[in-house]
Amino acid sequence: MATETLKRGTIAAVAAVTALAAGCTNSSDTGEPKARGGTPSASSDWTPPKDRVTDAKAKLKGLKIQQQGAHDGYSRAKFGIRWKDTDHNGCDQRNDVLARDLTNIKRDGSCKVQSGRLKDPYSGRTIEFTKAKASEVQIDHVYPLALAWRMGASGWPADRRQEYANDPSNLLAVWGPPNRDKSDKGPGEWKPQQAYQCMYGVKYVGIADKYRLPVTQADHDALQGFLDHC
Template sequence: MAAAALAALAAGSLAAGCGADEGRTDASSGRSSGAANSHPPGRDAERARSDLASLRTASESHGDGYSRKKFGVRWKDTDHNGCDQRNDVLARDLRDVHKNGRCVVVSGKLADPYSGKAITFAKSDAAEVQIDHVYPLALAWRMGASGWPADRRERFANDHANLLAVWGVPNRQKSDSGPGEWKPQKGFQCAYAVKYVAVAKEYGLPVTSPDRSALRGFLDRC
């Protein structure tokens, strides 16, 4: 899947309300898309089913040598819009966003896609809302990213399509698990699978057999 198509797919999976683009503005504005849509457009689900079938099945390696530093600068401004990726994602995923200057999100409201819980974000308690890698970095390392060039790992770690603002509690529970070991609330499983498969396809990452089975089940909810 081309990078532009992946970006479009990610945008379609994150929106307030029911419409795929309802309430969306660019990340530098004071508004945001809010909660992740639990039912992406049907064509996205169909593409995800097709792409999932094309992904290789592989077993995880032991993960020797992994560290977060191996994925480069944290929240690098890879899209060169002047704002780091964390603030871009907060501005995209939160509602009622307030900023200090053009970039820094200081408050907002999150409809947590993983739990369904309403979360109030304040920069003074920033850990309450965290930025999750849908396809976890440590899992990607175990599934082949250990052999990537450093710049590819950095791009993966900062790719908006693989980033999601979520409540800290389920994010800590998820940790570096794949969908075969951890799952979000039922209402988000379709959108989660669409995003996970799109990222795996874009970066040529395989899935484990349990992850493939879980993703198939999630896509059945679409």
């Protein structure tokens, strides 16, 4: 009896050590930065419903394809200098988007987001946001303002450009470095990490359709590829 008990104890100990080793290996081989104080959002959060993908594919077929126009006369001021409170909730669009896209947020009073955690859709990295390092997390226009200008927004009235610049469906909280790399490029020149490309395509097409903005042939082909691989 003593021998049998010893065997069972030895087997259990070996199993425990094996499980612990496997857990350590899995956590260290992911290549993802570890979130501090919480679990980051899963990439499945970036998978749009099938009906949105189907809708985006149909809208993409209806988008006009044309070459980019002139950049002459563009400035961010042409789209409004400051963030607006478009939904009249007491907070401007920057803070509304931060509150929407970050987790574990802390506010200064009822509006300004002071800190939070971003699972960056463009790179997949987890970024800790604080007001002291506010530039680490930026608000990107999915269909860039300068590109919109070259594709027809230069002819819009000022109030429509301001509406466009503050439209939450075109705004996304992202990590600074990939946003600076993206700049005013369309999807034919720049693309996010693979896990976000489907959602990126859906959002980009939705904005182009909403504001009747055309796309270049290169952008159209890239968007088609994103949606085909959803």
